[in-house]
Amino acid sequence: MASPSARSTTNMLPADLTTFVGRRHDVTAVRQLFSVSRLVTLTGIGGVGKTRLGLQAANEMRRAFPDGVFLVELASLTDPNLLPQAVIDAVGIREQPAREPVAVIGEHLRERQALLIFDNCEHLVEAAGDLAAEILRSAPNVKIMATSQHVLRIAGEHIYPVPPLLAPDPGDALQPGAAGHYPSVALFADRAAAAVPGFAITPDNEAAVVRLCHRLEGIPLAIELASVRLRVFTVEELAARLDDRFQMLREGNRNLPRRHRTLRALIDWSYDLCTPTEQLLWARATVFADGFSAEALQEICADETLPGDEVLDTVARLVDKSVLLREEEGGHVRFRMRDTLRDYGRARLADWGDEAVTARQHRDWYAKLIETAGREWAGPRQAKWAARLQMEHANLRTALEYCMSTPGEARVGLQMAAVPWFWGAMDHLTEARLWLDRGLAQQTPKRERAWALATAAYIAAFQGDLGRMRTCAEEAHGLALEIGDLRALAFAKHVLGFVVSLVEPDSPDAITLLTEALAQYDADGSISQQYTDSLLVELASVYLLMHEHERAAELTDLLYRRCRASGERWNLSYAHWLRGLLALAEDDPDRADRELSEALRIKRAFHDTLGFGLTLEVIAWSAALRGEGERAGVLLGGVDQIWRTLGARQLRGLRPRYEAMARVTLGDARFEAALERGSRLSVEEVLAVGLREPATQASVEAAGAPVRLTRRESEVAELVAAGMSNKEIAAKLVISLRTAEGHVERALSKLGFKTRAQIASWVTEQQAKHD
Numbered sequence: 001m002a003s004p005s006a007r008s009t010t011n012m013l014p015a016d017l018t019t020f021v022g023r024r025h026d027v028t029a030v031r032q033l034f035s036v037s038r039l040v041t042l043t044g045i046g047g048v049g050k051t052r053l054g055l056q057a058a059n060e061m062r063r064a065f066p067d068g069v070f071l072v073e074l075a076s077l078t079d080p081n082l083l084p085q086a087v088i089d090a091v092g093i094r095e096q097p098a099r100e101p102v103a104v105i106g107e108h109l110r111e112r113q114a115l116l117i118f119d120n121c122e123h124l125v126e127a128a129g130d131l132a133a134e135i136l137r138s139a140p141n142v143k144i145m146a147t148s149q150h151v152l153r154i155a156g157e158h159i160y161p162v163p164p165l166l167a168p169d170p171g172d173a174l175q176p177g178a179a180g181h182y183p184s185v186a187l188f189a190d191r192a193a194a195a196v197p198g199f200a201i202t203p204d205n206e207a208a209v210v211r212l213c214h215r216l217e218g219i220p221l222a223i224e225l226a227s228v229r230l231r232v233f234t235v236e237e238l239a240a241r242l243d244d245r246f247q248m249l250r251e252g253n254r255n256l257p258r259r260h261r262t263l264r265a266l267i268d269w270s271y272d273l274c275t276p277t278e279q280l281l282w283a284r285a286t287v288f289a290d291g292f293s294a295e296a297l298q299e300i301c302a303d304e305t306l307p308g309d310e311v312l313d314t315v316a317r318l319v320d321k322s323v324l325l326r327e328e329e330g331g332h333v334r335f336r337m338r339d340t341l342r343d344y345g346r347a348r349l350a351d352w353g354d355e356a357v358t359a360r361q362h363r364d365w366y367a368k369l370i371e372t373a374g375r376e377w378a379g380p381r382q383a384k385w386a387a388r389l390q391m392e393h394a395n396l397r398t399a400l401e402y403c404m405s406t407p408g409e410a411r412v413g414l415q416m417a418a419v420p421w422f423w424g425a426m427d428h429l430t431e432a433r434l435w436l437d438r439g440l441a442q443q444t445p446k447r448e449r450a451w452a453l454a455t456a457a458y459i460a461a462f463q464g465d466l467g468r469m470r471t472c473a474e475e476a477h478g479l480a481l482e483i484g485d486l487r488a489l490a491f492a493k494h495v496l497g498f499v500v501s502l503v504e505p506d507s508p509d510a511i512t513l514l515t516e517a518l519a520q521y522d523a524d525g526s527i528s529q530q531y532t533d534s535l536l537v538e539l540a541s542v543y544l545l546m547h548e549h550e551r552a553a554e555l556t557d558l559l560y561r562r563c564r565a566s567g568e569r570w571n572l573s574y575a576h577w578l579r580g581l582l583a584l585a586e587d588d589p590d591r592a593d594r595e596l597s598e599a600l601r602i603k604r605a606f607h608d609t610l611g612f613g614l615t616l617e618v619i620a621w622s623a624a625l626r627g628e629g630e631r632a633g634v635l636l637g638g639v640d641q642i643w644r645t646l647g648a649r650q651l652r653g654l655r656p657r658y659e660a661m662a663r664v665t666l667g668d669a670r671f672e673a674a675l676e677r678g679s680r681l682s683v684e685e686v687l688a689v690g691l692r693e694p695a696t697q698a699s700v701e702a703a704g705a706p707v708r709l710t711r712r713e714s715e716v717a718e719l720v721a722a723g724m725s726n727k728e729i730a731a732k733l734v735i736s737l738r739t740a741e742g743h744v745e746r747a748l749s750k751l752g753f754k755t756r757a758q759i760a761s762w763v764t765e766q767q768a769k770h771d
Contacts, residue, residue, distance in 0.1 A: 022183025030057040037158040041146040044162035046340040047221030050147040067112035075120040076289040076394040080127030096645040097429045097463035106138030113141040121148035129154045164218030170211045184218040191227035205235045212239040222266045228322045281314045286345035287362045290394035291334040300361045366399035378529035380567030386425040410442040418455040450479040450488040454495045490520035514539040533571035573602035589622040613642040619690045621658035629665030637678025638686030716743040721763035
């Protein structure tokens with residue numbers, strides 16, 4: 001049973017890999033612009049350092065954004081329709097498949113004080129501008145920083161042109177050692193020392209460094225690329241060669257801006273210093289949208305011209321030359337390329353005539369990756385596959401874009417997209433719908449259409465789209481019958497049975513369809529265990545809802561044994577959930593808690609939001625049965641928030657009994673207050689309550705224990721509730737602004753809140769309790 005995933009964080013800025021040199025005036029200027037504007041766009045040529053400046057400024061401003069600073073990387077996106085999804089991913093919003101992504105973003109950010117960084121907008125400038133405008137309208141305390149070679153051109157935008165670093169003029173009479181005060185020279189010295197340990201600017205080489213930085217016109221990327229060449233040349237040789245090269249290239253492309261010609265000249269020069277094998281791999285590696293592994297590089301880029309056994313050595317040389325960047329992610333080494341170098345390499349790839357072939361091989365590799373993941377998903381490597389697919393998301397998007405935009409390739413695209421477990425693990429059900437719709441809009445073979453339609457129906461079920469769910473399921477069933485594809489027919493029956501179980505929970509038709517599908521799965525034997533296990537979860541749930549507990553228990557035990565034997569974890573968690581439900585039906589809350597807690601711990605590793613809702617709901621019922629009315633109310637309030645994000649509530653017929661128990665224990669007023677407190681908790685905080693884990697003060701308070709602020713923190717909280725800014729609070733209490741900020745931050749931390757509005761609501765609630 002597929003489910004979305006999510007992550008929660010308040011700072012998604014990447015760690016600096018190199019020191020930040022110069023630009024203090026620029027950082028100050030950007031920060032000052034944000035004091036008067038909610039949208040600041042950093043513009044400039046490629047390689048000038050817009051992203052690095054923006055990240056530095058954002059890092060220094062992060063205290064002003066208690067709800068987080070989030071980097072939205074757009075360089076690898078090609079489809080503007082995916083821009084809202086990129087924001088959802090960056091902010092860590094749990095997917096809400098039943099709603100439009102833009103509306104989800106607006107609601108999530110409405111009362112938050114956060115900074116979004118839209119990085120590399122130039123190829124999506126219209127979509128980025130439209131989304132930025134919508135967010136600024138919906139969320140009055142959110143600010144946006146954009147980096148782009150083109151302005152967004154929307155109301156309220158303040159533009160900050162990012163200049164190259166100041167470079168000295170070789171004709172100026174400088175005092176010895178004075179050149180190092182220029183930021184371009186300081187940057188060169190820093191990066192050169194990293195490339196050649198012990199390098200320093202001396203009276204002997206200072207003039208050559210000045211000449212080199214002047215020729216590079218202070219462009220940071222150009223300086224960084226040039227500094228690496230010190231592994232081959234002295235700084236004097238480097239400056240001399242660069243002088244000659246630039247003089248020759250000034251006769252070239254006059255229609256381009258001068259600085260563009262200079263940077264292009266530098267990259268041309270770096271490219272020419274590479275061996276033919278390095279040049280070819282540089283060009284072919286541009287097919288990747290983001291990071292990539294050595295394995296993928298070997299499989300996609302190697303041929304008789306570039307043998308596979310030469311690829312790794314060539315990669316190492318390209319890393320040494322700063323063409324490729326080496327990174328470690330999730331315990332794996334991956335490589336990536338700066339955007340400017342990728343754009344250059346793509347043009348060279350066309351010159352080599354390899355563009356179409358490399359793109360096709362890239363698609364084939366990622367189609368094979370999905371196929372392999374599907375075979376191994378229901379096994380001990382499931383969690384690793386989920387992490388790997390998330391890591392490869394940008395490249396999978398590129399492969400799907402190739403399929404949907406290249407004539408005759410939509411068939412493979414539908415094969416890649418028609419895997420519901422993949423989109424559930426990736427937390428991208430809405431994106432799945434986009435790809436499936438694009439593929440289904442084209443002429444494709446009936447078998448692929450049948451699987452894609454059944455997958456679309458399955459996804460629609462989790463999105464709460466009942467009309468699409470039934471229409472797609474019935475069309476898939478009809479196509480499978482028409483072509484006589486028994487595997488597709490089994491899947492179509494499976495989905496149709498799931499549809500009926502949601503629309504008509506008491507209908508025996510659901511059991512008939514699901515039972516027939518299970519028999520066909522077992523008879524075929526070639527379909528992935530994932531499909532069979534998910535069907536067992538759904539069939540056992542139907543029997544349980546119809547109070548046929550003995551049959552539900554038999555299927556649950558079968559599911560449990562199958563998952564334990566194969567090492568499958570996702571559906572094992574649903575087996576524990578079903579066991580918990582059965583224990584609760586027998587009025588055994590102790591056994592129910594043990595099973596449900598184990599289910600929740602497994603689901604947490606997968607970020608299974610649907611599973612969170614299902615399991616926490618039943619834990620709340622168990623709490624009510626135990627007489628823990630306060631905890632039950634808090635959990636139900638948190639679960640209601642989860643159901644709202646998913647667009648539907650599961651197991652609706654069983655809840656009233658247990659809710660009534662909690663109401664009797666607490667009384668209606670206290671129960672409603674507990675519900676409201678639970679609705680304010682994050683998913684992680686609700687999980688902590690469900691698992692009885694020590695968590696934030698907010699979740700402790702929600703479970704019934706009071707929060708204790710110091711006298712000064714309480715005083716500050718009351719002033720926040722009165723609508724005062726930190727500056728006004730500092731003046732009122734005769735303390736420094738920094739001290740006032742510290743009190744507000746500690747109050748937020750203790751209360752487990754993210755916004756000042758939450759503090760105000762809490763203060764009002766506390767005052768009401770004492771009235």
